[in-house]
Amino acid sequence: MGRITEDLIRRNAEHNDCVIFSLEELSLHQQEIERLEHIDKWCRDLKILYLQNNLIGKIENVSKLKRLEYLNLALNNIEKIENLEGCEGLTKLDLTVNFIGELSSIKTLQHNIHLKELFLMGNPCADFDGYRQFVVATLQQLKWLDGKEIERSERIQALQNFPVIEQQIGEQERAYCLRRAKDKEEAQRNLREEEGNEAKGRSYPGFEGWSPFSVESKDHIQAPEGQEGECNQKKFKDSEDDLEFWNKPSLFTPESRLETLRHMEKQRKDQEKLSEKKKKVKPPRILITKDGKALNVNDPKLDFSLKDDEKRNQIILDLAVYRYMDTSLIDVDVQPTYVRVMVKGKPFQLVLPAEVKPDGSSAKRSQTTGHLVICMPKVDGVITGWRQTSKPGESTLDSSREHTNQRSKQIEKLEVDPSKHSFPDVANIVQEKKHRPRRVQSEPKITASEEDPDFEDNPEVPPLI
Numbered sequence: 001m002g003r004i005t006e007d008l009i010r011r012n013a014e015h016n017d018c019v020i021f022s023l024e025e026l027s028l029h030q031q032e033i034e035r036l037e038h039i040d041k042w043c044r045d046l047k048i049l050y051l052q053n054n055l056i057g058k059i060e061n062v063s064k065l066k067r068l069e070y071l072n073l074a075l076n077n078i079e080k081i082e083n084l085e086g087c088e089g090l091t092k093l094d095l096t097v098n099f100i101g102e103l104s105s106i107k108t109l110q111h112n113i114h115l116k117e118l119f120l121m122g123n124p125c126a127d128f129d130g131y132r133q134f135v136v137a138t139l140q141q142l143k144w145l146d147g148k149e150i151e152r153s154e155r156i157q158a159l160q161n162f163p164v165i166e167q168q169i170g171e172q173e174r175a176y177c178l179r180r181a182k183d184k185e186e187a188q189r190n191l192r193e194e195e196g197n198e199a200k201g202r203s204y205p206g207f208e209g210w211s212p213f214s215v216e217s218k219d220h221i222q223a224p225e226g227q228e229g230e231c232n233q234k235k236f237k238d239s240e241d242d243l244e245f246w247n248k249p250s251l252f253t254p255e256s257r258l259e260t261l262r263h264m265e266k267q268r269k270d271q272e273k274l275s276e277k278k279k280k281v282k283p284p285r286i287l288i289t290k291d292g293k294a295l296n297v298n299d300p301k302l303d304f305s306l307k308d309d310e311k312r313n314q315i316i317l318d319l320a321v322y323r324y325m326d327t328s329l330i331d332v333d334v335q336p337t338y339v340r341v342m343v344k345g346k347p348f349q350l351v352l353p354a355e356v357k358p359d360g361s362s363a364k365r366s367q368t369t370g371h372l373v374i375c376m377p378k379v380d381g382v383i384t385g386w387r388q389t390s391k392p393g394e395s396t397l398d399s400s401r402e403h404t405n406q407r408s409k410q411i412e413k414l415e416v417d418p419s420k421h422s423f424p425d426v427a428n429i430v431q432e433k434k435h436r437p438r439r440v441q442s443e444p445k446i447t448a449s450e451e452d453p454d455f456e457d458n459p460e461v462p463p464l465i
């Protein structure tokens with residue numbers, strides 16, 4: 001059974017940014033509401049209120065809605081028109097298909113001077129003789145009744161015959177009230193019998209003569225099959241009861257509507273119990289073994305990439321998180337040897353190839369793609385493997401440097417044979433053959449006599465070459 005709560009009103013006030021105090025239109029139809037409450041305190045500025053197809057049995061707690069113009073209470077359990085005098089601005093009232101048998105209760109609407117439209121079709125009072133004339137004569141401010149315009153001649157005639165019609169309506173009301181009292185007594189008696197049958201069914205669930213201590217081991221093996229047969233038998237019995245309920249003739253009364261709703265609720269609860277039994281309880285996900293070894297887990301089934309950034313000496317994890325998922329649903333936990341990300345309660349765990357620093361790690365999320373990027377700096381000198389596996393060029397360079405350092409430490413000395421004491425010729429130290437430029441060698445040598453017969457060689461002038 002539903003009730004009017006603040007959360008229910010806010011969920012139906014999305015068009016007003018979920019603000020309820022300034023709400024002007026509210027729709028609470030098909031919510032199984034049994035009682036009108038709280039609306040006159042929380043939503044005093046309402047102009048339109050939809051409450052059709054509920055289980056409301058009484059009009060109440062709406063008298064403070066001074067601005068209310070349209071009230072829809074169709075398809076409810078209302079038996080009397082009341083408590084609407086305070087709705088000063090009411091212009092349209094819909095009470096279609098209710099249980100209003102006291103037609104004289106419409107006299108309370110005489111205070112609603114702005115009321116122009118009224119719907120009472122589908123109520124027991126609409127079957128009374130002189131129903132329309134009584135309403136037209138009683139509510140002279142009305143312009144439309146049950147979707148049909150009230151003409152001036154119709155109102156004049158209704159006013160002329162009003163004393164006689166009023167007497168007829170009174171007699172029919174009294175007869176209806178007697179029938180209604182009998183229907184209520186019968187409904188209460190049926191309800192008590194039904195509750196007694198349910199209590200008996202609960203005390204004898206259908207396991208007579210069966211005891212877990214009086215069966216042999218063979219019976220223990222066959223127990224699941226027996227239980228399955230009992231479940232099928234119970235389903236068959238429930239389906240028979242359901243058919244019997246829907247095929248049983250019943251009067252259209254507020255009690256029958258409540259009984260139908262209770263039956264549907266019972267069916268829904270039984271279905272939920274069966275579905276809960278069918279659900280298999282999954283074992284908890286093992287993330288770390290008993291030996292302390294972390295496992296690779298990807299329950300969210302997300303794409304990811306792991307990159308080893310050697311320049312910055314860090315490991316980068318790129319996790320393709322859903323783009324429009326709220327960041328509050330993501331939880332990151334970085335450990336020295338593994339990283340764990342909880343995405344909506346589902347674990348993603350990855351073992352790292354090198355030890356990292358959890359304190360120096362950082363997690364960022366892309367605003368365009370939604371990806372989660374986790375940067376984890378490595379720990380120097382802890383994990384073996386990346387220092388030993390160096391490049392071949394670097395190893396040769398280190399070996400050559402060590403070799404030159406060793407040679408520099410040794411002092412080299414020249415040894416001279418003492419038997420040969422020959423002093424070098426200083427004049428012939430420079431070799432006679434000189435390397436000349438190719439351009440000079442290619443030209444023929446020109447002597448002074450061939451160049452000019454009058455040339456005199458002056459020894460004081462240094463040679464040009």
